Amino acid sequence: MSGRFAVDTLRGSVVIEFGFNRWVLVSIGSDRDQKQVDSQAELAAFLRERGLSEREANELSEDAWRERPRDAAEHVATSRDSLVAATGLSTGTVLLIVVAFVVAFASIAIYVLSRRR
Numbered sequence: 001m002s003g004r005f006a007v008d009t010l011r012g013s014v015v016i017e018f019g020f021n022r023w024v025l026v027s028i029g030s031d032r033d034q035k036q037v038d039s040q041a042e043l044a045a046f047l048r049e050r051g052l053s054e055r056e057a058n059e060l061s062e063d064a065w066r067e068r069p070r071d072a073a074e075h076v077a078t079s080r081d082s083l084v085a086a087t088g089l090s091t092g093t094v095l096l097i098v099v100a101f102v103v104a105f106a107s108i109a110i111y112v113l114s115r116r117r
Contacts, residue, residue, distance in 0.1 A: 003069035009056055016043075016064045018072040026050055040065035 003018040012029035025034040028050055037043045040061050047057035
């Protein structure tokens with residue numbers, strides 16, 4: 001998955017590529033760097049760090065963020081993640097799912113045991 005945004009600037013060709021887990025690869029000419037960004041403002045700050053002017057960074061980040069793929073913010077599980085974090089769901093959602101399964105299992109068990117008599 002990669003959302004690619006390219007534009008020519010005073011510093012040369014700027015290419016912004018979005019990946020999973022909020023990773024962004026920024027190429028300005030032959031200079032390349034990557035970072036995890038959570039918002040359009042963080043992307044603008046990263047572009048300023050890479051040498052773009054305030055105005056260019058703000059405009060490019062706004063345009064690129066609008067074209068950013070929806071799944072760029074999705075979490076990809078790693079070996080360091082806990083079981084809950086690896087699901088990509090919140091702790092509350094996982095707890096709700098577990099409780100629903102326990103209730104469903106208990107209901108089925110009670111129904112089966114009551115039909116045996």
